[in-house]
Amino acid sequence: MNFNASRNVNAGGPRKAKRVVDVAAMGAPSPAPSFSPAAPYNPGYAQGPPPPYQQGIQLDGAQNFGTPEPAGNFGYMAGYPQTPMASPANIGAMLHQPIVQDMAMQYGNQLAAQGREVVTRELGKFVPVSRLRYYFAVDTNYVLKKLLLILFPYRHQEWMVKYDQESPVQPRYDVNAPDLYIPCMGYVSYVLLAGFMLGLQQRFSPEQISVQASGALAYIVCEMALYLATLYVTATRTALNTLDLLAFSGYKYTAMIYSLLAALALGAPGYYACLLYCSLGLSYFLVKTLRLRLLTGPTQTSEQPSYAYAAHYASPNPYTDSWAKPSSGGTKRRVYFLLFVAITQPLLSWWLTYHLVPSSPALPPVTSAG
Amino acid sequence: MLTLWNLFEATLLCLNAVCVLHEERFMQKMGWGSNSPNQGFEDQSSVKFQVLNLVRSIRTVTRIPLIILNILTIIFKLLLG
Numbered sequence: 001m002n003f004n005a006s007r008n009v010n011a012g013g014p015r016k017a018k019r020v021v022d023v024a025a026m027g028a029p030s031p032a033p034s035f036s037p038a039a040p041y042n043p044g045y046a047q048g049p050p051p052p053y054q055q056g057i058q059l060d061g062a063q064n065f066g067t068p069e070p071a072g073n074f075g076y077m078a079g080y081p082q083t084p085m086a087s088p089a090n091i092g093a094m095l096h097q098p099i100v101q102d103m104a105m106q107y108g109n110q111l112a113a114q115g116r117e118v119v120t121r122e123l124g125k126f127v128p129v130s131r132l133r134y135y136f137a138v139d140t141n142y143v144l145k146k147l148l149l150i151l152f153p154y155r156h157q158e159w160m161v162k163y164d165q166e167s168p169v170q171p172r173y174d175v176n177a178p179d180l181y182i183p184c185m186g187y188v189s190y191v192l193l194a195g196f197m198l199g200l201q202q203r204f205s206p207e208q209i210s211v212q213a214s215g216a217l218a219y220i221v222c223e224m225a226l227y228l229a230t231l232y233v234t235a236t237r238t239a240l241n242t243l244d245l246l247a248f249s250g251y252k253y254t255a256m257i258y259s260l261l262a263a264l265a266l267g268a269p270g271y272y273a274c275l276l277y278c279s280l281g282l283s284y285f286l287v288k289t290l291r292l293r294l295l296t297g298p299t300q301t302s303e304q305p306s307y308a309y310a311a312h313y314a315s316p317n318p319y320t321d322s323w324a325k326p327s328s329g330g331t332k333r334r335v336y337f338l339l340f341v342a343i344t345q346p347l348l349s350w351w352l353t354y355h356l357v358p359s360s361p362a363l364p365p366v367t368s369a370g
Numbered sequence: 371m372l373t374l375w376n377l378f379e380a381t382l383l384c385l386n387a388v389c390v391l392h393e394e395r396f397m398q399k400m401g402w403g404s405n406s407p408n409q410g411f412e413d414q415s416s417v418k419f420q421v422l423n424l425v426r427s428i429r430t431v432t433r434i435p436l437i438i439l440n441i442l443t444i445i446f447k448l449l450l451g
Contacts, residue, residue, distance in 0.1 A: 211373060218377040233424065235415040 128243075135180035135243060137170040145175045146182060150254050151278070153285040160292055176289065180243065183250020190216060190253050190352075193260050197356045200264075216352060223249055223348065230340065236333045238294045248286060248341075252349045255282045259349070263357045271357045279346030287342050294334045382443060385436055388428050397422075 094100060123129065149156060161176045162169045171179040194212045198204040227245055231238065255278035262274035397403050402422050413419060 214374040215372050218372045218374050221377060222372075233417055233420045235417075235420055 137172055138179050138181045139172045142172050150285055153281055159288045178244050178247035180247050186253025194356050201358050234333045240293045252345045256349045256353050268357055283342040290338055294338055385432055
């Protein structure tokens with residue numbers, strides 16, 4: 001075919017040197033007119049890919065083009081607008097060369113690695129991933145003990161989290177540490193249980209699952225925003241960080257699930273009785289746990305606060321030896337915040353479950369099963 | 371019924387409300403201005419100071435994104451009712 005590979009190369013006139021991709025490999029542009037190396041092109045390229053670089057062929061090694069280069073040496077044809085490779089057959093032939101595939105795979109891997117790195121970096125700015133891992137380091141014993149503790153916290157003696165050189169120990173080693181596993185599982189179980197209970201009352205449709213899930217999620221968001229706004233506006237500085245607050249507010253899902261199970265078994269009176277009992281237990285649990293975190297400021301980590309507060313879960317010895325004055329933010333504000341948390345949790349757990357309660361025991365009698 | 375969409379709408383409306391409070395015409399008339407001569411000597415940890423600080427920060431940060439969000443929400447509600 002009559003193909004002139006250098007059709008658009010600036011012919012004659014002031015010949016400007018084209019931008020070279022790899023100057024070092026090219027050496028100085030040869031002053032010879034650019035077309036003379038093009039002449040051996042035409043027969044040359046039909047057998048294999050021509051050199052890739054640019055079309056103003058000012059190659060030093062122009063003489064090499066008489067012999068076709070080993071096929072597949074050039075994985076990319078960058079900057080070759082009127083490439084002689086325009087026909088699909090040539091590109092197809094080139095793409096099947098193994099070395100081209102290798103290079104393409106390497107390039108793809110490199111892109112993927114870069115992309116993953118960018119994603120983790122950006123995500124790390126919003127969500128502290130390494131801190132999240134702490135909250136999910138649980139094991140079965142911890143989960144069991146914690147669930148029992150939420151149900152019956154009155155006999156537990158030691159509420160302080162054990163520390164391991166300035167950082168709290170992982171939840172799997174200490175039952176007092178907060179975790180996010182139980183709240184997550186509680187949320188999912190709540191959604192499924194809500195769907196189940198709606199189904200028993202013939203009120204179920206698949207959209208209900210998403211409605212319940214998004215409703216509960218919206219309540220979580222509202223509640224967290226409320227707590228954080230309260231802490232900010234009253235300028236209360238505490239040792240409680242956001243994820244801890246999220247963990248503690250997620251423990252009410254266990255109380256809700258216990259109450260819903262009681263509602264299944266015993267109907268509305270059972271629901272209210274269980275809700276009352278679980279609310280008391282949950283409030284007690286939260287007050288005991290949060291008292292240690294809230295009422296010592298961010299600088300003092302392990303000193304017991306020495307005052308008496310109005311909550312009826314008063315500690316046995318309000319005045320310890322170390323008369324540690326709490327840091328800024330005011331003790332009263334923290335106490336009020338603690339009470340606020342302890343009261344809103346049962347309220348929210350009632351609000352999120354009362355519309356699911358059947359008016360009579362909804363479980364079918366066992367004899368009719370099967 | 372509280373869903374995520376309702377939550378989004380409610381936050382959008384609340385943010386709009388916060389951004390609409392005009393500094394000159396309203397806040398200073400009510401004594402909530404942020405340019406009073408002895409503001410630096412007042413109590414930095416009072417609730418009023420924190421709230422006004424919050425309002426001013428929200429206004430500064432969310433003024434532009436709120437325009438975009440409002441336009442998107444209006445289009446969305448026009449199309450989908």
